[in-house]
Amino acid sequence: MVTDSMVKQMANNDDASKTNKLDAQASVAAQVPTTTSILQNLLKIGRIRPLDLAFAEFVMLHEHGKHAVDVNGIHVVGLLAAYLSSRLGEQDSCLNLDNTYQPFLPFYRFEPIDQLLPMLSASTCVAVVDERYTGEVANASTDKSTEKNALKSRASTSCEPVFAPQSKPLILQGSELYMQRYWQYEVQLASKINSMTGRATTLDVAQGQALLAQLFATHESKGSLAKNSLAKNSLAKNSAQDQQAAPIDWQQVAVCLAASQNVSVITGGPGTGKTTTVIRLMALLQGLARHAHKKLQIKLAAPTGKAAARLSQSISAAMGKLPTALQADLPNQCSTIHRLLGSIANSPYFRFNAQHPLHLDVLIVDEASMVDLPLMSKLFAALPAHAKIILLGDKDQLASVEAGSVLSDICAAALNFSPTVYDQPPPYSDEALRVIKDLCQIDLQVSTPNKAPISNSLALLHKSYRFSEKSGIGRLARAINSGKLAPSKALFADERYPDVVWQTSDEPKALVAKLLPDYQAYFEHVKHVCAQGTLHSKGLEVFSLLQQQQVLCAQKEANWGVLQVNALIESELNKKGAIELGRDFYPGRPVMLKQNDHSLGLFNGDIGIVMPDADNDELMKVWFVTEQNTLRGVLPSRLPPHDTVYAMTIHKSQGSEFDHVYLCLPRVETGSQARLLSRELLYTGLTRAKKSFTLYSDEQALSLSIARRCQRGSGLAKRLLF
Numbered sequence: 001m002v003t004d005s006m007v008k009q010m011a012n013n014d015d016a017s018k019t020n021k022l023d024a025q026a027s028v029a030a031q032v033p034t035t036t037s038i039l040q041n042l043l044k045i046g047r048i049r050p051l052d053l054a055f056a057e058f059v060m061l062h063e064h065g066k067h068a069v070d071v072n073g074i075h076v077v078g079l080l081a082a083y084l085s086s087r088l089g090e091q092d093s094c095l096n097l098d099n100t101y102q103p104f105l106p107f108y109r110f111e112p113i114d115q116l117l118p119m120l121s122a123s124t125c126v127a128v129v130d131e132r133y134t135g136e137v138a139n140a141s142t143d144k145s146t147e148k149n150a151l152k153s154r155a156s157t158s159c160e161p162v163f164a165p166q167s168k169p170l171i172l173q174g175s176e177l178y179m180q181r182y183w184q185y186e187v188q189l190a191s192k193i194n195s196m197t198g199r200a201t202t203l204d205v206a207q208g209q210a211l212l213a214q215l216f217a218t219h220e221s222k223g224s225l226a227k228n229s230l231a232k233n234s235l236a237k238n239s240a241q242d243q244q245a246a247p248i249d250w251q252q253v254a255v256c257l258a259a260s261q262n263v264s265v266i267t268g269g270p271g272t273g274k275t276t277t278v279i280r281l282m283a284l285l286q287g288l289a290r291h292a293h294k295k296l297q298i299k300l301a302a303p304t305g306k307a308a309a310r311l312s313q314s315i316s317a318a319m320g321k322l323p324t325a326l327q328a329d330l331p332n333q334c335s336t337i338h339r340l341l342g343s344i345a346n347s348p349y350f351r352f353n354a355q356h357p358l359h360l361d362v363l364i365v366d367e368a369s370m371v372d373l374p375l376m377s378k379l380f381a382a383l384p385a386h387a388k389i390i391l392l393g394d395k396d397q398l399a400s401v402e403a404g405s406v407l408s409d410i411c412a413a414a415l416n417f418s419p420t421v422y423d424q425p426p427p428y429s430d431e432a433l434r435v436i437k438d439l440c441q442i443d444l445q446v447s448t449p450n451k452a453p454i455s456n457s458l459a460l461l462h463k464s465y466r467f468s469e470k471s472g473i474g475r476l477a478r479a480i481n482s483g484k485l486a487p488s489k490a491l492f493a494d495e496r497y498p499d500v501v502w503q504t505s506d507e508p509k510a511l512v513a514k515l516l517p518d519y520q521a522y523f524e525h526v527k528h529v530c531a532q533g534t535l536h537s538k539g540l541e542v543f544s545l546l547q548q549q550q551v552l553c554a555q556k557e558a559n560w561g562v563l564q565v566n567a568l569i570e571s572e573l574n575k576k577g578a579i580e581l582g583r584d585f586y587p588g589r590p591v592m593l594k595q596n597d598h599s600l601g602l603f604n605g606d607i608g609i610v611m612p613d614a615d616n617d618e619l620m621k622v623w624f625v626t627e628q629n630t631l632r633g634v635l636p637s638r639l640p641p642h643d644t645v646y647a648m649t650i651h652k653s654q655g656s657e658f659d660h661v662y663l664c665l666p667r668v669e670t671g672s673q674a675r676l677l678s679r680e681l682l683y684t685g686l687t688r689a690k691k692s693f694t695l696y697s698d699e700q701a702l703s704l705s706i707a708r709r710c711q712r713g714s715g716l717a718k719r720l721l722f
């Protein structure tokens with residue numbers, strides 16, 4: 001709708017230049033907005049991208065009815081298409097028309113959904129499917145066959161796979177507007193998850209108990225089974241005191257639950273033991289299979305090469321802590337999801353898919369919060385009917401770089417959209433509670449069990465074994481996650497937590513001045529190692545010196561962005577004579593790769609350091625740490641695209657950890673900077689720190705970050721509650 005005030009304002013502007021009445025009217029007519037002028041204005045101010053404009057034009061070209069335009073002749077469906085496409089660029093999988101959304105003001109104001117509905121239903125470009133998930137298919141199909149319509153109607157409510165009605169470019173389901181492809185991804189993923197969570201698995205309880213006793217009798221949780229048995233006996237005696245004496249071992253709960261479910265999510269913050277738990281889970285599953293004279297094919301996957309390499313390393317390191325007999329037939333090599341599915345060059349499809357499923361029985365996916373909706377949908381589609389999948393990740397971290405927020409949607413559905421309560425179980429069903437009790441004698445109490453099977457898919461790990469109770473980082477992470485500004489500020493101010501510091505200086509120069517002595521020491525070390533020719537024996541020390549500190553920025557450009565901070569650090573180092581800025585590949589320059597190169601075994605996100613070849617100090621190479629903890633040099637000419645990395649974005653830091661993290665939030669000068677900030681962004685940056693965390697931001701950026709949750713448009717969680 002073009003608002004009265006908008007037209008009035010234009011008319012007033014014209015009145016100001018009155019010459020005669022006729023001229024003024026002609027001028028007003030000339031300026032009455034058209035769909036094209038609105039879209040062009042939106043493009044001009046950067047509210048939409050050229051791609052969004054092209055999509056809107058495509059939709060308008062294919063709109064044959066007259067119903068898609070409003071009383072002023074504005075093509076509402078075209079504008080909605082532009083908006084939906086722009087939201088996809090912001091990683092939403094769909095657009096919720098129930099929300100108060102007025103993204104195109106001051107150029108256009110959308111009517112509420114009830115008034116838009118007749119227009120959308122009549123549009124030749126929009127299929128309206130299943131009003132609010134329970135109703136009939138409205139104009140879903142012109143199929144004559146009642147049977148087909150009935151099937152579609154049932155499918156839209158039960159999330160069985162369906163073919164999109166008439167292959168229209170836009171789908172409206174309930175109040176959510178989708179691009180056809182993303183609607184398909186969501187429906188197919190939900191359908192597969194629902195079919196897997198609805199399938200029962202039976203475990204050999206006696207054998208399971210015996211294996212769990214062995215698995216949890218080792219390592220730090222020695223005796224926890226015994227303690228839990230004590231808790232059971234105590235419960236029988238109704239002794240509250242004894243119950244308190246036996247804290248619940250949530251890792252054991254996670255193992256029992258994931259062993260008995262076909263889809264599970266094990267989520268927790270850094271150092272809460274996700275890897276430790278999943279190794280025990282694999283050993284339990286393989287042990288049970290062995291007892292039944294079978295052998296499971298267990299595979300490990302991660303969204304990036306870096307995450308895959310890290311999981312391979314931590315699994316190999318932790319495997320030795322298992323009883324030797326239970327280490328047999330466990331995998332320790334993790335591949336990327338793309339490699340697992342079999343990428344096809346220049347194609348969005350994979351070799352393994354619903355028609356050609358993967359050859360595996362159990363799939364474990366690490367860093368699952370980074371997996372976007374299209375990839376997760378394809379991964380689930382490629383699972384064989386009998387398979388089990390376990391997703392590991394931190395639900396409070398930033399979601400995937402591309403559209404969707406699958407991990408947090410599954411968690412939201414499992415929690416029935418309630419917030420998590422520290423040390424309390426999710427609303428498990430009675431059946432799941434019984435399995436946990438049978439297998440590991442832990443008697444959990446749940447006040448309101450969730451009826452949807454998805455509730456049994458979630459295992460929450462709360463206790464961090466990396467941060468002690470005295471750690472400010474651990475406490476600050478909890479305060480940020482609970483969205484509380486005052487306790488977060490209090491932690492920064494509290495002298496008992498010197499590991500968290502807040503600097504409100506508004507110029508990056510202060511940060512650079514603070515870091516400079518450490519970088520100078522780093523470059524001295526580089527020079528020393530190069531001069532002594534001790535690259536192969538001492539090179540790893542150079543890496544550990546570099547990784548002691550890391551600057552993280554919320555954005556790449558603009559104030560407090562990666563480019564600004566990197567340039568400032570380089571310029572100050574140049575002034576101090578530590579580096580020569582004229583050379584691209586100067587000794588000590590740290591670089592981060594922006595692309596995988598499988599032939600070189602290098603991955604997007606890998607960090608290398610420029611240093612001369614050990615045998616030829618004229619020949620610069622970029623050195624990387626190998627899985628065997630040795631160094632390997634690559635000629636700059638062979639290097640995949642890369643950036644200097646004194647500072648990196650928080651997004652790029654996902655999956656890495658550093659001793660000291662310096663996190664920079666921008667001064668909020670534009671709407672897009674405000675939208676960039678979120679609790680998840682701050683939490684992700686904070687939890688990269690192992691020893692200390694220093695925040696550089698003004699009060700506004702901090703409070704905006706803590707207040708704002710990054711909630712992506714998605715209908716997945718609702719679909720999982722059917």
Ligand SMILES: Nc1ncnc2c1ncn2[C@@H]1O[C@H](COP(=O)(O)OP(=O)(O)OP(=O)(O)O)[C@@H](O)[C@H]1O
Nearest residue numbers: 220221251269270271272273274275276277465466
């Ligand atoms: N139950 C436990 N008791 C004592 N220490 C534990 C326990 N579980 C894990 N740890 C230790 O805590 C550290 C972190 O564990 P782990 O790597 O499994 O956590 P994580 O959640 O996978 O960590 P991240 O994903 O942040 O790297 C390891 O040193 C591990 O040995």
